[in-house]
Amino acid sequence: MKSEYGLQMYSVRDLTKEDLRQALIEVGKLGYRFVEFAGFFEHTADEVCSYMEEAGVQISGTHSPVDDLVPEKLDETIAYHKAIGNSDYIIPCAKLETLEKIDTFVKIVNYAQPKLEAAGIRLGFHNHSEEFKTRYWGSTIHTELEKRTNLHFEIDTFWAFNAGIDPIATLERLKDRVHVIHVKDGFPGGRGMALGEGMAPVKLVHDYAEANGLRMVVESETLQPTGLKEVERCIRYLNKLDA
Secondary structure (H helix, E strand, C coil): CCCCCCHHHHHHHHHHHCCHHHHHHHHHHHHCEEEEEECCCCCHHHHHHHHHHHCCEEEEEEECCCCHCHHHHHHHHHHHHCCCCCEEEEEECCCCCCHHHHHHHHHHHHHHHHHHHHHEEEEEEEEHHHHEEEECCCHHHHHHHHHHHHCCCEEEEHHHHCCCCCHHHHHHHHHHHHCCCECCCCCCEEECCCCCCCCCHHHHHHHHHHHHEEEEECCCCCCCCCCHHHHHHHHHHHHHHHC
């Protein structure tokens, strides 16, 4: 059976910043069946829902800031995400280079997570390479988050690869806390590429995700020559794997 793929909308940010509705339509035409938002550009929840319906795509999740989870903003945040049908609120990044900053982050997410879950929204964290590097306190940022929170983890498999971490071993180790992954390609050093054009173990990641029922969200972020052209090459590559 042909797999269904999602797209992180940051991949087409050259279009979303101008016209979110048209970006969703074009992504749907390419064959992506669900989308992970990277901002709403001041559109109302009703507008976002109507754009998705018109485009024939469903929401997979969002990349949304930790700042919107502080107590004074949390109720409004939950209301918006419920209105657009989002069940995966994923923090895409955070400045966590000191233990003090991790303390603050942990306090916010541990306060917000049960309230989000009561509203049917899972709270997750998306890694880059930095979270897997050993820090001055003797462990990694990711290890601290694993120990000190109940966050789910959206493993970005390229950034894990770029950090020198085996993406498959990481997915297996965190199995119970991973439900969705980023499928991405590129070269060591951090240069991203469309799927099939780099050195990351994309096929191994794809096959593991299929075997373990993980939702696959494509992210390809170099806009070469445009976001849409790049993500078109990505889904063509995935369709070849499926064939």
